[in-house]
Amino acid sequence: MPELPEVEVLARHLQPLLPGKIIRSVQVRRPKVIQPGNPETFRRALLGAKFTGLTRRGKYLLFQLRRPGTRETFTLLGHLGMTGRMYLAAKNLPPPKHAAVVLELGRQNFIYEDPRYFGRLTLNLDPVAKLGPEPLTDDFAAGPFAVALRRSGQAVKVKLLDQSLVAGIGNIYASEALFRARISPRLAARRLTAAQVKRLTAAIRTVLAEAIDCGSTLPLNFGGGPAGGLFYFGHTPGAPDFYTERLCVYDRAGQPCLRCGHAIRRIVQAARSTFFCPQCQRKM
DNA sequence: CACCATGTTCCTTG
DNA sequence: CCAAGGAACATGGT
Numbered sequence: 001m002p003e004l005p006e007v008e009v010l011a012r013h014l015q016p017l018l019p020g021k022i023i024r025s026v027q028v029r030r031p032k033v034i035q036p037g038n039p040e041t042f043r044r045a046l047l048g049a050k051f052t053g054l055t056r057r058g059k060y061l062l063f064q065l066r067r068p069g070t071r072e073t074f075t076l077l078g079h080l081g082m083t084g085r086m087y088l089a090a091k092n093l094p095p096p097k098h099a100a101v102v103l104e105l106g107r108q109n110f111i112y113e114d115p116r117y118f119g120r121l122t123l124n125l126d127p128v129a130k131l132g133p134e135p136l137t138d139d140f141a142a143g144p145f146a147v148a149l150r151r152s153g154q155a156v157k158v159k160l161l162d163q164s165l166v167a168g169i170g171n172i173y174a175s176e177a178l179f180r181a182r183i184s185p186r187l188a189a190r191r192l193t194a195a196q197v198k199r200l201t202a203a204i205r206t207v208l209a210e211a212i213d214c215g216s217t218l219p220l221n222f223g224g225g226p227a228g229g230l231f232y233f234g235h236t237p238g239a240p241d242f243y244t245e246r247l248c249v250y251d252r253a254g255q256p257c258l259r260c261g262h263a264i265r266r267i268v269q270a271a272r273s274t275f276f277c278p279q280c281q282r283k284m
Numbered sequence: 285c286a287c288c289a290t291g292t293t294c295c296t297t298g
Numbered sequence: 299c300c301a302a303g304g305a306a307c308a309t310g311g312t
Contacts (some may be wrong), residue, residue: 002290002291003290003291032307032308059290079291079292080290080291081290081292082289082290082291082292083289083309098309114308114309115308115309115310116308116309116310117307117308117309118291118292118307119291127292151301152301154301154302163291163292170290171289171291172290173290250290270303271303271304271305273288
């Protein structure tokens with residue numbers, strides 16, 4: 001569930017549900033996910049606090065909270081890792097097997113579950129300071145992006161995963177953006193021409209924006225249920241989902257390119273899969 | 285049993 | 299100090 005579009009769709013879902021809700025109890029079932037920091041201080045900070053807002057930055061969720069009886073606000077940082085989900089569930093339901101944190105909010109519980117526990121729900125905001133520009137705002141421009149790319153001889157695909165260059169792109173949308181821009185994932189970052197960087201910048205914006213639009217219109221079941229497709233929420237088995245409908249190259253090794261028909265290839269870069277069309281994405 | 289998986293950080297090496 | 303590569307984290311699916 002965890003690249004920028006999926007996090008954005010989740011943020012839009014939770015945004016209207018949280019403000020005004022007060023944290024009545026705090027259960028840290030996996031201390032690892034609130035680190036650095038210990039369950040005691042975490043509990044004390046959150047208990048009685050009221051949600052006031054929610055924003056997204058890269059793949060992070062920023063929960064705004066206010067301490068009881070004061071105007072003092074603070075931020076709780078959420079990250080879904082590879083397999084995390086955050087949602088509201090009825091209080092009477094037993095927490096899922098891999099519930100990492102459960103916040104009681106009146107009639108509902110805020111659940112953070114994560115089978116692999118790679119994600120975070122923490123008061124430590126350091127990671128956000130290291131993020132590069134937001135790709136869907138004017139902060140992300142071809143000029144500075146080109147300068148950053150020029151400093152590296154690594155493959156451009158690998159650089160797209162560097163959150164300090166541009167925030168929010170993950171393994172799926174890195175492949176998708178390069179396909180859209182018709183650039184080989186193996187091209188060394190510093191070898192991209194100005195025209196290619198411009199295309200890539202635009203492709204990143206388009207690919208992410210389209211994914212958000214698509215996820216916003218899908219009938220997602222945020223309450224849980226079996227995960228389906230990219231958006232890790234319940235969906236009707238057999239029904240079309242974003243994952244199969246919208247991705248052009250990711251996880252399509254051997255299948256025909258939607259643009260030219262050539263077989264999509266899978267290669268490994270920096271120990272992660274990359275998918276591309278060798279015909280459309282030449283190394284030039 | 286084997287290998288794969290939407291992410292990030294830490295450690296080592298050069 | 300920096301870039302780059304790899305392991306580690308932990309669990310589930312195929």
